[in-house]
Amino acid sequence: CIAFFQKKLLIGKRILITAGPTFEAMDPVRGITNRSSGKMGFAIARAAIEAGAEVHLVAGPCELTTPLAATGKITRTNVVSAKEMHAATMQSRDCDIFFAVAAVADWGIAKPAKEKMKRQGKQAPSLEFVANPDILGDVAKTVRMKGGRPHPYCIGFAAESTELAKHAEEKRKRKGIPMIVGNIGPDTFGSDLNELLIVDENGSKKIAKAEKLQLARQLIQLVAKKI
Numbered sequence: 119c120i121a122f123f124q125k126k127l128l129i130g131k132r133i134l135i136t137a138g139p140t141f142e143a144m145d146p147v148r149g150i151t152n153r154s155s156g157k158m159g160f161a162i163a164r165a166a167i168e169a170g171a172e173v174h175l176v177a178g179p180c181e182l183t184t185p186l187a188a189t190g191k192i193t194r195t196n197v198v199s200a201k202e203m204h205a206a207t208m209q210s211r212d213c214d215i216f217f218a219v220a221a222v223a224d225w226g227i228a229k230p231a232k233e234k235m236k237r238q239g240k241q242a243p244s245l246e247f248v249a250n251p252d253i254l255g256d257v258a259k260t261v262r263m264k265g266g267r268p269h270p271y272c273i274g275f276a277a278e279s280t281e282l283a284k285h286a287e288e289k290r291k292r293k294g295i296p297m298i299v300g301n302i303g304p305d306t307f308g309s310d311l312n313e314l315l316i317v318d319e320n321g322s323k324k325i326a327k328a329e330k331l332q333l334a335r336q337l338i339q340l341v342a343k344k345i
């Protein structure tokens with residue numbers, strides 16, 4: 119097992135991770151979500167614990183069990199909406215590394231119906247949206263220098279349909295963060311496999327296609343050397 123060979127580079131470090139999708143309610147039984155499975159974020163949580171870290175996981179609605187729960191090195195807050203994810207994340211933002219892996223809904227429903235919307239005698243409803251808070255952007259605004267390094271060291275994820283490297287670099291600059299990890303390939307959602315493009319101040323480099331847990335372990339080793 120590769121985990122056995124993981125260098126314990128994160129002993130004493132606290133890692134915060136958002137993972138999974140968010141769910142924006144339209145009424146008590148319906149809502150809008152996305153295809154994120156949470157697998158990449160949960161794999162990063164596991165890899166971070168293997169490297170000696172303590173992890174807090176803020177998870178959107180997903181079926182995954184908490185990795186390495188028996189170690190006592192991981193705590194988890196389950197959330198539903200982007201607003202809830204924002205509040206839970208801001209509460210735990212005092213950490214060494216923040217991985218924003220969640221696929222956060224950019225817009226929530228302006229006025230979710232209190233009761234189930236009924237079909238009878240009604241036309242199809244139209245939905246009004248409101249912008250959700252930018253969780254990664256708001257954590258990035260609180261970053262302070264500590265021992266010559268940004269605290270927390272913030273890592274964003276990006277799934278783009280075109281020009282991944284260009285959009286990832288733009289996003290890194292816009293959000294004022296040191297690293298963006300791009301998902302290469304169109305079929306990452308729900309898959310156990312992925313391929314990553316790491317974009318930081320030195321440019322971009324690929325981590326070749328592998329199981330998400332193997333990628334997470336490589337990413338953790340790479341990020342551990344930055345802090």
Ligand code: CTP
Pocket residue numbers: 136200218219220221222223224250251252253254255273274275276277289
């Ligand atoms: N993110 C976040 N809060 C949001 C939206 C995004 O924390 N409300 C984080 C994601 O977890 C990810 C990073 O920001 O790490 C980039 O997400 P992405 O959706 O690619 O960026 P956006 O700024 O929302 O841009 P886009 O218009 O491409 O969706």
Ligand code: CA
Pocket residue numbers: 222223224
């Ligand atoms: Ca977005």
